[in-house]
Amino acid sequence: MKKLINKPEDFVRESLEGMALAHPDLIKIHLDPNFVYRADAPVQGKVAVISGGGSGHEPMHGGFVGKGMLDAACPGEVFTSPTPDQMFEAAKAVHGGAGVLFIVKNYTGDVMNFEMAAELAHTEGIPVQNILIDDDVAVKDSLYTAGRRGTGTTVLAEKICGAAAEAGYDLKQVADLCRRVNLNGRCMGMALTSCTVPAKGTPTFELGDDEMEIGIGIHGEPGRERMKIKSADEITEMLALAIIEDPAYTRTVREWDMEKGEWVEVELTDEPFREGDQVIAMVNSMGGTPVAELYVVYRKLHEICEKKGLKIVRNLVGAYITSLEMQGVSITLLRVDDEMLRFWDAPVHTPALRWGM
Amino acid sequence: MKKLINKPEDFVRESLEGMALAHPDLIKIHLDPNFVYRADAPVQGKVAVISGGGSGHEPMHGGFVGKGMLDAACPGEVFTSPTPDQMFEAAKAVHGGAGVLFIVKNYTGDVMNFEMAAELAHTEGIPVQNILIDDDVAVKDSLYTAGRRGTGTTVLAEKICGAAAEAGYDLKQVADLCRRVNLNGRCMGMALTSCTVPAKGTPTFELGDDEMEIGIGIHGEPGRERMKIKSADEITEMLALAIIEDPAYTRTVREWDMEKGEWVEVELTDEPFREGDQVIAMVNSMGGTPVAELYVVYRKLHEICEKKGLKIVRNLVGAYITSLEMQGVSITLLRVDDEMLRFWDAPVHTPALRWGM
DSSP states (O other): OOOSOSSGGGHHHHHHHHHHHHOTTTEEEETTTTEEEETTOSOTTSOEEEEEEEESSTTTTGGGBSBTSBSEEEEEEETSOOOHHHHHHHHHHHOOSSOEEEEEESOHHHHHHHHHHHHHHHHTTOOEEEEEEOOBOSOSSBTTBSSSOOOTHHHHHHHHHHHHHHTTOOHHHHHHHHHHHHHHEEEEEEESSOOBOTTTOSBSSOOOTTEEEETOOTTOOOOSEEEEOOOHHHHHHHHHHHHHTOOOOEEEEEEEETTTTEEEEEEEEOOOOOTTOEEEEEEEEOBSSOHHHHHHHHHHHHHHHHHHTOEEEEEEEEOSSOOTTBOEEEEEEEEOOHHHHHHHHSOEEOSSOEEOO | OOOSOSSGGGHHHHHHHHHHHHOTTTEEEETTTTEEEETTOSOTTSOEEEEEEEESSTTTTGGGBSBTSBSEEEEEEETSOOOHHHHHHHHHHHOOSSOEEEEEESOHHHHHHHHHHHHHHHHTTOOEEEEEEOOBOSOSSBTTBSSSOOOTHHHHHHHHHHHHHHTTOOHHHHHHHHHHHHHHEEEEEEESSOOBOTTTOSBSSOOOTTEEEETOOTTOOOOSEEEEOOOHHHHHHHHHHHHHTOOOOEEEEEEEETTTTEEEEEEEEOOOOOTTOEEEEEEEEOBSSOHHHHHHHHHHHHHHHHHHTOEEEEEEEEOSSOOTTBOEEEEEEEEOOHHHHHHHHSOEEOSSOEEOO
């Protein structure tokens, strides 16, 4: 296994410790249960934004903790959901009196554990809203997911909602905004190579020397199709068109009704992209793909968006939501309005994303 | 070959085009000869800082063009020196009347071509100073290099000298500072895997499934030793101690004497690290190593520096000087004084490095 690690069972903790040592001005870590949180938490009067999920997708989520983005991130073991006590303890540590937003990627374990954590928090009088991210257009149901998986839009939602919370939005407003970001974001990825989970020591799946997989999940879940490797332009076109031409999608999600004090089912439908839309485009490395290749992808994506009448008003090219050392790319497009764009542009200072300060 | 590219011969150009489309506020590109330059160039009255070298090390150098860092970068083909006309045309495009600093990594082709470019510029009345970066402590001579190779310190020198130029330093001052940065920086890298140059299509070198190479060059040049894979802590210790305990090193470099109007040989000796030194530490991915592993390395590096009495006052953890998709890491330590630190902290806005704006 070719990794810069010590014992596999120490990987997550040691990586968190290294991150805390590198960024003491921005973050602190709590071990057992594990979470990363803002060095200046709790920020009184501000909605706290928390996310989390399996490790192995770094910099997501721990790298997005800091000013203007997340208040805390709860990392599970590699590709394993964090436990409810992680989110619950994180919520208690960062709650500044204005409630907590849980941004939850749609994987069955994450959804369940974030719901349990919300219930624990409610018993302590901390208002919590859970908003689901399910933006991956590749497949309808997947190995660990009922419905669409949650992928690239998560990064954009964390930035935008973090800024909204910083600007003084209340919990309902931040939750509404997060739901809207999810409904306007779509993502799809592909892999040239597998990754290897440290505790397992062998590749998650096998891909032939001349093969790739389109629509892969961020844990290596099967995608749409395995095929011979194609050119960057062809790959970009497959991903971009799948996203841009994706029809309206309706899902039923569970959200906490603050007035009723219970989980309610909410039906949500998004709208396909239309000519004239303004979008934020993210071209994301799966972890092992160098940035020079991402720019080859961005070049083609830009051309396709122009042809389709989508205007890329902001972009992010780099490794933001990864699958360990997997080679491959994902594309995310988020239709934005002025409100989202304003929060996108707001200053942010985290280990992995920084501008304006 | 598992890469997101179209035709290998188009890779560099298409990547540059993608970068320009993604960052029109920061950079422009010139093709044939190829260079990346500041969107607002030339900046009148400011020393222009230019670097370059083979492609395949992205984000270096093109990703460091922008406000507060480089004025231009000249990318050769993958792992191939750029030609003198690239640097010469870049110099003409960004010269703002205060002269040009060429920051040159010590590879024979780069050194020769940057010297030729300087001579061409001199004939047009553009004052140019060439400063060499030769910081890699792994080996004394190498496949493409007489003396030490130029590696990680280049990134730090580009940031610090770019800020000094922005602050109004004149050409001699910026060149003196750059020379001083080089004499205070040391770097060493290692590889877990090889990389594949697109035009060749097969790995540059072979490493067994359980092997790694310590002291590898950024083009896969042989390092100090090939050995069985060790733990991240052991690897970090090998690299860090090689850097920290490296004795004084004397080299003779060629610099342009502005008064005499000719190349002169200058003997330069650096000083080993000492207890009490303040350092900037960079833990750099070779391209295919995920950031979570880099933080495991940083954790141990921090411990070793503490033990050795070196105080890490700033750090940079990520992919900054890479070898395509190679898995591995390099560590750079730069002893800094207040002047260097002030320029390190100054605002920068480039595609790959951004803070304070």
